[in-house]
Amino acid sequence: MSGHSKWATTKHKKAAIDAKRGKLFAKLIKNIEVAARTGGGDPAGNPTLYDAIQKAKKSSVPNNNIDNAVKRGSGATAGGADWQTITYEGYAPGGVALLIECLTDNRNRAAAEVRTALTRNGGQLADPGSVAYVFNRKGVVIVPKSDDKGEDEILEVVLEAGAEEVNDNGDAWEVVSEATDVVAVRTALQDAGIDYDSAEASWVPNLQVPLDADGAKKMIRVIEALEDSDDVQDVFANGDIPDDVLAELDAED
Numbered sequence: 001m002s003g004h005s006k007w008a009t010t011k012h013k014k015a016a017i018d019a020k021r022g023k024l025f026a027k028l029i030k031n032i033e034v035a036a037r038t039g040g041g042d043p044a045g046n047p048t049l050y051d052a053i054q055k056a057k058k059s060s061v062p063n064n065n066i067d068n069a070v071k072r073g074s075g076a077t078a079g080g081a082d083w084q085t086i087t088y089e090g091y092a093p094g095g096v097a098l099l100i101e102c103l104t105d106n107r108n109r110a111a112a113e114v115r116t117a118l119t120r121n122g123g124q125l126a127d128p129g130s131v132a133y134v135f136n137r138k139g140v141v142i143v144p145k146s147d148d149k150g151e152d153e154i155l156e157v158v159l160e161a162g163a164e165e166v167n168d169n170g171d172a173w174e175v176v177s178e179a180t181d182v183v184a185v186r187t188a189l190q191d192a193g194i195d196y197d198s199a200e201a202s203w204v205p206n207l208q209v210p211l212d213a214d215g216a217k218k219m220i221r222v223i224e225a226l227e228d229s230d231d232v233q234d235v236f237a238n239g240d241i242p243d244d245v246l247a248e249l250d251a252e253d
Contacts (some may be wrong), residue, residue, distance in 0.1 A: 021059075027233055029069045030103050034083050036073025047183045054194025055198045060220060062117050075112045088114050089131035090106040093122040094211065096239040097131045100201050100226055101231045110231035117225040117232075122218060135203040138164075141175040141189065142197040147207040162186035176204060197218065205238035213248050216241045220249075 031052040038098040039046035043053055049070070058065050072080035086107060098118075101251040104110040118124055133205075139162075143154060154173050155166050162181030167173040167174040177185050186199035211219060226235050 014092075017099045017208070019090065019168045019226055021227070023230065024059060025056075025061050025065070026103040027103075027185055028052070028059055028061050029065060029082060030233065032056060032066060032069040033080055036070045037075075037080065037083075041070050041074030041076060051060040051183075051186070051199045055200070058197055064086060077155060082176075086110060087132075088119050089126040089128060090114070091124050091126055091131070092216045092237065092239065093117075094209065094239075096209050096215070096219050097126075097134045097205070097238040098222070098226075099131060100232060101203075101234040102162035102229075102231045104231040106158040106231070112228070112247070113229040114226065118222065119184075119228060121222045121225050124221045133203055134167055134207050135236060136206050137179045138202055138204040139179045139198040139199070140202040140204065141177075141182065141185050142169070143173040143175060143189065143194060144197055145172055146195075150214070154189075154194070157188050157194060158185050203236040208238050211239045211241050211245065213245050215239070216245055216249060 032049065033044065035049035035052045039048055041049070043050040053066055053070070057063075068077070070198075071077040082105055082198065083103050084105070084107060086102045086104065088102065088111070090098040090100060092098055100114055102110045110197055113195055141158075143149075151166055151168065151173065153161070154175065158166070158175050158177075161179045161184040163175050163185050164178070165176050169174065175185055181203060186196060189196050218240065219237060219241075223235045223237060226232050
């Protein structure tokens with residue numbers, strides 16, 4: 001029976017990954033539509049659209065889906081939704097601060113889904129402004145690690161473009177800059193022939209809450225519940241999971 005159990009577990013995990021990928025594709029497509037509507041359908045003249053398209057391609061979204069999203073967003077074809085950006089503030093258990101970015105065509109539905117995901121998992125909504133101060137708007141470029149480019153080489157390329165720091169994220173380097181410098185940093189990497197996974201403006205915590213295994217599980221549970229909503233685009237949290245706790249959680253999986 002152990003072989004059967006292993007197969008069943010693998011199948012279950014694959015189904016979960018496929019479902020997540022479907023949701024991810026939909027969210028990436030929304031980003032492209034909004035970027036095209038806001039700044040026009042030409043990626044060469046619209047850096048936000050360029051980066052949204054690159055992120056979608058890195059996540060294996062089919063080119064046809066990407067092209068259609070650009071056309072809908074720019075008005076070249078009909079069918080584009082009136083997406084609205086709404087940011088909610090909240091807490092996960094243990095006082096972990098959450099910024100929840102939604103992209104929705106129904107504000108009431110988005111609010112209800114965010115509230116439900118929080119309360120069912122031990123979190124709560126917060127008053128506007130009570131959490132936002134914990135985060136700064138920054139440019140974040142994720143660069144996969146390679147054998148020939150270490151931290152010093154990455155720093156040398158991105159410093160003059162406005163990068164503030166390069167962080168070791170395990171499998172990748174995280175290059176942080178002011179949000180207004182993210183395109184310059186991304187361009188510097190491209191000019192140097194260095195591949196990157198994503199480049200975007202993001203919310204980076206300026207104060208972090210260290211978590212034990214129990215606290216990490218509770219935070220992850222809340223974030224996953226929020227991300228299950230089609231209206232939620234991104235969730236940013238200031239919970240810090242130390243390496244040893246992360247290893248413990250991985251071992252349990």
